[in-house]
Amino acid sequence: MPIGPDRPPAQLSVTVQPDGNLTRFVAVGEIDTSTAEQFKQSLDAALDQHPATLCVDLAGVTFLDSTGIGALAHALHRAAQDHVRLTVAKTPAGTSGTRSQRPADAVD
Amino acid sequence: MVVPAVRLSMTLRLPRDVAGLHLVRAVTDPVLAGCGVTPACRHDIAVALTEACGNAVVHAESVDEYQMSIKVADGLCVVEVSDAGIGFEWDGRPSRPSLTAVSGRGLYIISQYTDHLHVDTLPGRRTTVRFIKKLEFTANTDSGRPTDRRTPPADTGQPTPGVPQASEMVAPTAGLND
Numbered sequence: 001m002p003i004g005p006d007r008p009p010a011q012l013s014v015t016v017q018p019d020g021n022l023t024r025f026v027a028v029g030e031i032d033t034s035t036a037e038q039f040k041q042s043l044d045a046a047l048d049q050h051p052a053t054l055c056v057d058l059a060g061v062t063f064l065d066s067t068g069i070g071a072l073a074h075a076l077h078r079a080a081q082d083h084v085r086l087t088v089a090k091t092p093a094g095t096s097g098t099r100s101q102r103p104a105d106a107v108d
Numbered sequence: 109m110v111v112p113a114v115r116l117s118m119t120l121r122l123p124r125d126v127a128g129l130h131l132v133r134a135v136t137d138p139v140l141a142g143c144g145v146t147p148a149c150r151h152d153i154a155v156a157l158t159e160a161c162g163n164a165v166v167h168a169e170s171v172d173e174y175q176m177s178i179k180v181a182d183g184l185c186v187v188e189v190s191d192a193g194i195g196f197e198w199d200g201r202p203s204r205p206s207l208t209a210v211s212g213r214g215l216y217i218i219s220q221y222t223d224h225l226h227v228d229t230l231p232g233r234r235t236t237v238r239f240i241k242k243l244e245f246t247a248n249t250d251s252g253r254p255t256d257r258r259t260p261p262a263d264t265g266q267p268t269p270g271v272p273q274a275s276e277m278v279a280p281t282a283g284l285n286d
Contacts (some may be wrong), residue, residue: 033162034126063133065158066213073210 011035014042021052024089028060031068040071047078052085059090111183112245114143119177124165124191132161136178140243143180149244152221153185159214160189160237168193168235185241195231 012029025046031039046054056072058064072088079086120135122128133154140150157176164174168191179186202215202225215237219225224240 030130032126032129032158033165034129063154063158065155065162066211066217067162069213070210073208076208077210 012038014039016042016046018049018051022055023049023051023053024055024057026057026060030063031061031071032063032065033067036065036067036071039068040074043071043075044078047075047082047084050082050084054079054084054086055089056086057089111243112144115181116143117177117179119175121173121175122161123173124168124171126165129158129161129165132157132176139178140180140185143243144245145185146244146246149241153187153241156218156221156239156241157187157189159218160187160239163214163237164189164191164193164235167196170194180243183243183245185243186238187241188236188238190234190236192234195229195233195235197231198227198229200227 012027012031012035014028015026017024017026023046025043027039027042029035043054043056054075056075061068076086078084116139118136118139120132122132136157137150137154140153141147145153157178161174161176168174171191171193174189174191174193177188177190202219203212205213205216215225215227218237218239222239222241226238227235228238229235
């Protein structure tokens, strides 16, 4: 695979599925410093729609670092201010081991 | 547990941009997998590596590149991430961040995911983050046979089964044991 300036550093795709009072936010890919800002802005955009509940599904996220957790924490603060219930439905696939859940636990 | 007799050292000199973070994982994970390291252990190392390299990318202002070294020997993985950036004040241990902090988790996460963390930083000059992880190996790794063991510094040049060779390995570099 060619590695050059135009190659995306890490891939993250986000789909937002509004369904009445519940909006599902489905992230797939890797979240690190290179994609955390995209993740944060997507969460902000979903919160801008003021759903009653925003359900963040991270089952398709294969990598999540501290910047991704920071983005979730940011969304948690905003959701509290905007009276939106924010839930994290599924933990990343790569963090299913008990030992490896510590970073994600930080936003429980 | 039999510790596979795998020894390797690899150094990457990386541009200080976010694209390199993905590259660090893309390069190191297959090497560790080839050494027979378990997926869970590789994941822990990938997390710690990404945090250390991410810190260099974000905070090492005034430089264009940084260096990452990884060494596997005696059942341990020793990683150093060094930059000649602006450094920072460090009091010797990472503080536990508040549950809802939006930043400041990196070093704490490294300390939780690895067995040893040492930060050497000089404000205005440089930073080296060094961590050590005890490796866990898959049960079916076959590189633990005594006949495979190579004793440094003499290197027989014989490949070890299941270990990435040649293009993925770089001659051991100075600095890891400094």
